[in-house]
Amino acid sequence: MKFQLVVSGGKGGVGKSMxxxxxxxxxxxxxxxxxxxxxxxAPNLAIWLNETxxxxxxxxxxxxxxxxxxxxxxxxxxxxxxxxxxNAIKMEKGKPVINPFLCEGCAACEVICPQNAIKLxxxxxxxxxxxxxxxxxxxxxGQLLPGETGSGKIVTxxxxxxxxxxxxxxxxxxxxxxxxxxxxxxxxxxxxVLVTEPTPSGFSDLNRVLxxxxxxxxxxxxxxxxxxxxxxxxxxxxxxxxxxFLGKISYDKNIFKAISNLTPILETDxxxxxxxxxxYQELVKRIN
Numbered sequence: 001m002k003f004q005l006v007v008s009g010g011k012g013g014v015g016k017s018m019x020x021x022x023x024x025x026x027x028x029x030x031x032x033x034x035x036x037x038x039x040x041x042a043p044n045l046a047i048w049l050n051e052t053x054x055x056x057x058x059x060x061x062x063x064x065x066x067x068x069x070x071x072x073x074x075x076x077x078x079x080x081x082x083x084x085x086x087n088a089i090k091m092e093k094g095k096p097v098i099n100p101f102l103c104e105g106c107a108a109c110e111v112i113c114p115q116n117a118i119k120l121x122x123x124x125x126x127x128x129x130x131x132x133x134x135x136x137x138x139x140x141x142g143q144l145l146p147g148e149t150g151s152g153k154i155v156t157x158x159x160x161x162x163x164x165x166x167x168x169x170x171x172x173x174x175x176x177x178x179x180x181x182x183x184x185x186x187x188x189x190x191x192x193v194l195v196t197e198p199t200p201s202g203f204s205d206l207n208r209v210l211x212x213x214x215x216x217x218x219x220x221x222x223x224x225x226x227x228x229x230x231x232x233x234x235x236x237x238x239x240x241x242x243x244x245f246l247g248k249i250s251y252d253k254n255i256f257k258a259i260s261n262l263t264p265i266l267e268t269d270x271x272x273x274x275x276x277x278x279x280y281q282e283l284v285k286r287i288n
Contacts (some may be wrong), residue, residue: 003169003287006185008213009195010205012176015225015249016195018265020173021048022276023193023283025135025266031168033137038155038185039175040126040144050262051139057130061142063153065105065120067098073117080109080118101147126154128161138165152180159184178209186212191287192220193246196237198230203237221246221286223279246286247279 007020017039024035037045046052067080067088076094088102089109096109100123109118125148129141142158144151155175162170172189175181186192192213196206206222213220222241227234227248238245249272258268265273 002167003191004172004189005169005287006172006174006189006192006218007195008174008182008185008192008209009202010176010178010207010209011197011202014195014197014202016176017045017048017173018255018259018272019193019195019223019225019249019276019279020171021045022265022273023280024049024137024171025264026277026280027169027171028135028137032166033169033171034162034165034167035133035137035139035171035173036158036162037139037141037173038158038181039173040142040151040154040158040181041175043141043143045173046139046141047262048259048264049133049139050264051131051133052262055129055131058127060124060127060145061154061157062122062124062126063157064125064148064150065122066100066103067105067107067109067118068121069096069098070117070119071095073115074113075115075117077114079112079114083108083112104149123148125150126157128154128158130161138162140165151175152184155181155184156187159188176205178212182209183212186216186218189216189218192218193283194220194222195225196222197226198224198233198237203233206237220244221283224248226251246282247275249275249279 007016009016027033037043078091080096081089081091086102086104088099089096107120126144131139133139140162142154172185174185196202222244223246224234229251
């Protein structure tokens with residue numbers, strides 16, 4: 001039976017990718033695992049796993065379109081520029097010129113053009129990379145190309161790529177925030193591990209992403225990372241989480257030294273390694 005576990009948390013920098021990398025390595029010892037990096041704006045799961053090179057498969061994908069003008073048909077009426085709400089079209093010398101970085105592919109210009117001179121055409125706006133890690137499980141990662149839009153759709157395509165592999169558990173590293181990439185990551189999930197930190201912004205963003213998780217009615221647990229930078233707030237969050245509280249991870253600057261050297265946390269002797277191993281053991285009990 002396939003099981004999708006998403007690591008999310010709202011705020012960026014709370015430790016989602018770090019936790020997801022360690023959980024993927026731990027689960028792979030007994031289960032068939034596929035790890036999926038769904039933070040397409042800043043994918044870094046491969047860095048935490050020290051798997052940044054020798055991708056076995058890289059393919060460009062198209063999940064969006066942009067407007068293109070057929071100047072042979074265009075009469076320069078200017079209706080397209082007048083109705084473009086993104087200001088992506090400007091009239092120059094009596095002809096519409098489209099700025100591809102501002103065009104959202106909404107098709108308003110295509111619909112309004114009386115000469116049928118504007119059409120939407122697909123553009124390559126992202127890429128998907130696949131490789132087998134040293135631990136034997138597959139890693140699927142994707143990235144939005146510079147200046148392009150459609151991160152949520154790319155996340156959907158990345159997850160489809162992950163489904164091509166035989167697995168018991170899919171570990172999904174979610175993007176920060178509550179936008180389209182996060183929603184796409186959560187769709188179809190069986191369980192969510194929410195990571196937060198004991199700061200006002202961390203706790204606030206946790207509540208925001210929790211609204212999305214509850215909307216999809218997905219069971220979840222909560223982890224506090226860097227709990228000891230604010231012990232009082234950590235206690236408040238732990239009490240607030242109640243039975244949903246899964247564990248906590250200590251702050252350690254050596255974690256940053258490890259990632260700088262591309263050393264996975266599970267290959268260190270840091271306190272965080274032992275704490276995440278304990279969290280893993282408890283997580284296995286709860287999802288079973």
